[in-house]
Amino acid sequence: MITIDSLTVRHGRRTVLDNVTMHLTEGAVHALVGGAGAGKTALLDTLAGLVAPASGSASRFGRPLRRRDIAYLPCENRLYDGMTGRDLIDLAAHYHPDDDPAIYVRLFALPVDERIDRWPAPRQKALALCLALAQHTPVVLLDEPFEGFDTTDLRTAQRLILRRQAEGTTFLVAARDIRLVADIADDFRLVDNGRIVGSYRRGEFAEALAALRCKKTASVS
Amino acid sequence: MRRSNMIRILGWSPEWTAALRRHPQAAAGLTAGLMLCTPVPYLSFVALLGSALLCAGIYGRNEPLQLLLLPRMGASRLLVGKIRTAWRNYFGATLPLAVAATAFHPRAAWMAALWLPLAAWALAYVVLAKYARYDPASPASSASPAARSGLAGIVLPPLLPVTLWLTIRYALDAERNLDRYLYDYD
Numbered sequence A: 001m002i003t004i005d006s007l008t009v010r011h012g013r014r015t016v017l018d019n020v021t022m023h024l025t026e027g028a029v030h031a032l033v034g035g036a037g038a039g040k041t042a043l044l045d046t047l048a049g050l051v052a053p054a055s056g057s058a059s060r061f062g063r064p065l066r067r068r069d070i071a072y073l074p075c076e077n078r079l080y081d082g083m084t085g086r087d088l089i090d091l092a093a094h095y096h097p098d099d100d101p102a103i104y105v106r107l108f109a110l111p112v113d114e115r116i117d118r119w120p121a122p123r124q125k126a127l128a129l130c131l132a133l134a135q136h137t138p139v140v141l142l143d144e145p146f147e148g149f150d151t152t153d154l155r156t157a158q159r160l161i162l163r164r165q166a167e168g169t170t171f172l173v174a175a176r177d178i179r180l181v182a183d184i185a186d187d188f189r190l191v192d193n194g195r196i197v198g199s200y201r202r203g204e205f206a207e208a209l210a211a212l213r214c215k216k217t218a219s220v221s
Numbered sequence B: 001m002r003r004s005n006m007i008r009i010l011g012w013s014p015e016w017t018a019a020l021r022r023h024p025q026a027a028a029g030l031t032a033g034l035m036l037c038t039p040v041p042y043l044s045f046v047a048l049l050g051s052a053l054l055c056a057g058i059y060g061r062n063e064p065l066q067l068l069l070l071p072r073m074g075a076s077r078l079l080v081g082k083i084r085t086a087w088r089n090y091f092g093a094t095l096p097l098a099v100a101a102t103a104f105h106p107r108a109a110w111m112a113a114l115w116l117p118l119a120a121w122a123l124a125y126v127v128l129a130k131y132a133r134y135d136p137a138s139p140a141s142s143a144s145p146a147a148r149s150g151l152a153g154i155v156l157p158p159l160l161p162v163t164l165w166l167t168i169r170y171a172l173d174a175e176r177n178l179d180r181y182l183y184d185y186d
Helices: A040-048 A085-095 A101-108 A121-133 A151-166 A202-220 B005-009 B014-022 B024-037 B043-061 B075-104 B106-132 B145-152 B157-185
Strands: A002-011 A014-024 A029-033 A055-060 A070-073 A139-143 A170-175 A187-192 A195-201
Touching (some): A029 A040, A040 A070, A040 A139, A070 A121, A085 A101, A085 A121, A085 B005, A085 B014, A151 A170, A187 A202, B014 B043, B024 B075, B043 B106, B075 B106, B075 B157, B106 B145, B106 B157, B145 B157
Parallel strands (some): A070 A139, A139 A170
Antiparallel strands (some): A002 A014, A187 A195
């Protein structure tokens, strides 16, 4: 069980996460859904240790969440532009000899011999996703992992996530579009203004969607 | 899957691999230029030191490594490994030229004795300066004006104390900074 307890994060005077508390069961896919600036990325950045919280904590089985337990795919692609895909895959396999991203990369048919900066953004994202999944950490944080994916890549990525989930990995997946995570998430948490404003189980997808639409309508009006 | 040879040859350094893949012609031109300078008395070591500063500048300009690609090792081990790889790659390419230059002009051997520590210092300095500012959440990675002026101290003796002070400061900062991400790998 991963416990996020009263997590508050501030960027200057702005509170980007406001007293967030969550209990995440192990071996499940948990979806965080909300618009841009809702606080999803701030939560994942904090769990990954990139941002220090103003207060609160995150623990796993009662002990602070450790860096070695986490693989994190950030929202933006920040791979070494000058390198080829093969360079990065080999580098990852060298750093983490027990993991082999090549197994995952094959499924996406990526142009591994070309320089990364010449790839379209969704292809870069697919490679970064493979590198994150290949680490075999017990917790994987994914920020907008399917952005720009076509249907084939989306299905492949979802299949890989479900395969890792079946092995016991816990996923926390942030997405702006709830439909992208509808097929894989065990539960949905709606995030708005740095707060969790709703929690829904898989069977309650329709309610989650309705709540999300309601939020959007309210914010537009 | 076929393996990449370049990154293996370059000691698994993403910085050196990215630089060579981005600027293959510049690297070839630099090598040719250094080879042409080898028989010229004294100039060869000036050119070699210039090449060390060039390599250091390119290294510092590379974007930061994504958090998910960091090796699972403690901060000090990572820094030592990065410095050793930078030395290995730079001196592996230039040491034969320095030996040849010394053989051509034994009276310039004192310059070799000066070039070796200064080049090693420049490369170590830039690794430390880069990781002192390392932030996997930010794509900006260009060296600060202070870091650049510190590098200038390698060739301008009056600035050497500044460079020495900055080297020590960056070494402490780099370890502390990397420790934020690698604290449980010691």
